[in-house]
Amino acid sequence: MSKSSLKQTLKDLDTKKISIRELNQDYLKRIKENENLNVFIHFSEDNVLKQIDNLENDNSAKKLKGIPIAIKDLFCTKSMPTTAASKILENFNPTYESFVTQKLLDEGSIFVGKTNLDEFAMGSATNTSFFGNTINPLSKENEPLAPGGSSGGSAAAVAADLCLGATGTDTGGSIRQPASFCGVVGIKPTYGLCSRWGIAAFASSLDQAGIFSHNVEDASILLQSIAGFDQRDSTSAKVDIPNYFENLDDDLNGKTVGIPKEYSIDGTPMEISQIWEDAIKVLEKKGVKIKNISLPHTKYALPTYYIIAPAEASSNLARYDGVKYGFRSDEINSLDEMYENTRAQGFGREVKRRILIGTYVLSAGYYDAYYLKAQKVRKLIADDFNKAFKECDFIVTPTAPSAAFPLNEKQNDPIKMYLNDVFTVPASLAGLPGISIPFGKDKNNLPLGIQILGKHFDEQQVFNAAVSLERSYE
């Protein structure tokens, strides 16, 4: 069966070719057939049926009426529990709806479930979840592959066609890398485009909500729905949100693409270099000027990221202390013991590792050498991009240094795991929008991704370049 697009489905619903109930029952069936993938932390058929009932009694026109959407389990939702894939939030039921999910509800979409992720979005393989790994739907039978991470559940949900779109969050590549691993489209917009209100925080200065979808058009429709200013998030941007979908334009004639030389890294597989070259060739054919650019501080991006993100995380996760909500250890004889045991038992290894790193880099005597220096380098990395964007309209790079790897690979080697983010982290540090689209395959026929980066709040240019590449590839 070929996957139907969001755009086509909206038409079919509009022309009554299919009803909301029929549509969602089709998805419910596939969700139940694919339980082995462990895509969802929370799935309740009753809940979906209830939403269908409600929409059938709702006569108002809504942009995404009846569209099945999967929600990364980092977004707080009123109708479903929210765990952040952590034991410490097991059985946590928010009394409030995140900004992004509220927007989707307002548009009439149906939430099919809460998708799996790395615990508190810390990971690149969706294997640090308290609720077990998610399996990449593209896995061969005897070799389960990682879906990437941290939004691996959402990427897999789209790849396995369990929904027409999914929300994700991206801190250092958590949308783009799993999109690449699962062969779907994933966009992380500019920092501040979508409110962070109601998203359990990992690293506040980097976290950004975004979208997974089957294709670029669908991503442009969905991103439009979740973007917008929110006064409850002080870092939310007051910018006009264009109609990305209406404005899509695949004519790139006269545009300039920047190709950063620092993204040619020793040890990158041939296939990755090959699809990058292929993409450049396609663009050249379309009349795009190719500009070799330099982002000289790229090599510092990964260490910078792995100082700033854990530092913020160590503080953001302090609220999970067993006092107010969530898991509390039974072994308590004092307040200190309650903290120690609750957090020791409630957090997984990777989360603890990052809390320790973050605590260390903020400590007296180390702050200047680590955190302060990282902030300075972050500024240099952002300046690199600002300079580069004076000479080009968008930048094209590979999304990840490899295709999906086997589930248990790299499990015990955090540094190797962190290297997955090498192409995605610089744009995160600079707060820039980036999209990953499937572009080519490796020798095992696994999808590879191309990343397109744009200027701040120039999501339209990112979509235009993406749709142009996508159409030429198809």
Place this chain on the structure above:
Amino acid sequence: MNNLIKGEKHDWEMVIGLEIHAQVKSNSKLFSSSSTKFGSSPNSQVSLVDAAMPGMLPVINKYCVEQAVKTGVGLNAKINNYSVFDRKNYFYADLPQGYQISQYKYPIVGEGKVTIDFKDGTSKDIRIVRLHLEQDAGKSLHDQNPSKTYVDLNRSGVALMEIVSEPDIRTPDEAGMYISKIRSILMYLDTCDGNMQEGSLRADVNISVRKPGDKYGTRCEIKNLNSIKFIKQAINYEAKRQIEILESGGSIEQNTMLFNTSTGKTRPMRNKEEAHDYRYFPDPDLLPLEISKEEIGKIKSSIPELPDELKNKFIETYKLSNYDASVLTAEKQTSDYFNETINSDSELKNHAKIVVNWITSELFSLLNKNNQDLNNSPVSPENLGQLIKLISTNEISGKIAKDVLEDMFSSGKTARQIVDEKDLQQVTDHGEITKVIDEVIAENPKMVEQYLAGKDKLLGFFVGQAMKLTKGKANPKMLNDILKQKLNKKN
């Protein structure tokens, strides 16, 4: 002035600095819209943000920022156009976020100063290092259950201004005067309600001792004192403790101390090694706070007259002494009361000193005796003005006026009513007074003889007798004059 205290071996000087925590007067909290009302039932004023639910974000309350700027202006301080909120990280049950949002490197207000006035007419400047905004924590309730601690988050997230002084203070009295002055300025500005009992204003005291001329000694910090009395007690005790250690050859450990209000003693809470590493870093959920010159100008222009300005105005307009004027302006309600009283009758302007005395001694002592406050004084400024007018126009004597004031206080009647009803009007009729004096002289021939023989003291006896006969209403000056005249004639 000698501020030194005697030890067994030397004289010692105290070096004191204060960190005052003043709760910002505002309806809602620093980063959430929850109410700040005091005394509500536990956890009834807690938003999702205050409880640090996952995904909740702080949003700055602009009114609190304005209040801090106002206060900065009142402290003659530099207002910073750019300031940053930082996270101060530590774990405690009543700190839901696991960090307090505060300002560390870049506070909203920089260096300033306040002046304190002494009784002898001299004054002294105490320099302010900075003022910054921060969140208050909740409250841990340890006394509700023998084995459990409960947490009340109503106070969690309420805005505080921390005002840090230089170590310019040298005596417990100066410390008391300094905090009174700060309190007074905050209340004039209406940026803090100044209620120390409810904890709206509390202080940490840093104190060390040294031999005069030496460099600063090692200091200890006494935490969380919520009355001027306790501040003075704690300083006295702590200074003595430090001096005893030093004089017996020991050295001071840099400790954080707690003050026990029932024993009047300080005891160590934690030492330097046990001090928290707060891991301050800029809060990534909040943008730096930027305030334009225009905004600061606007706030400046909205500021009411402050105690020092008012004091100078009183000195100039009414020729009051520096000390009288500073007593009058120490609390806004007092200066307001004075203003209303003196403006209730154009005549009173020429009797400002009398007005001050009647407010700060007679009325204050009545209020004190009855445990009442000037704000709800049974005697209105207009009525007090009327009473003083009666004195100044010789309608009643000062002595009778005291009784009238007491009557006004308890009955709520006006001075005029009481004077009329009780027929207390002063007798100023020359003939009437002469008649009474003649009577007294006639009835006491022996006394007159003694007086004339040189026993001058007996004059008081004649005055007393005459006053008795007029029920105290005779104009004292006339009575005196006529009496002397008559007696001298006999000579």
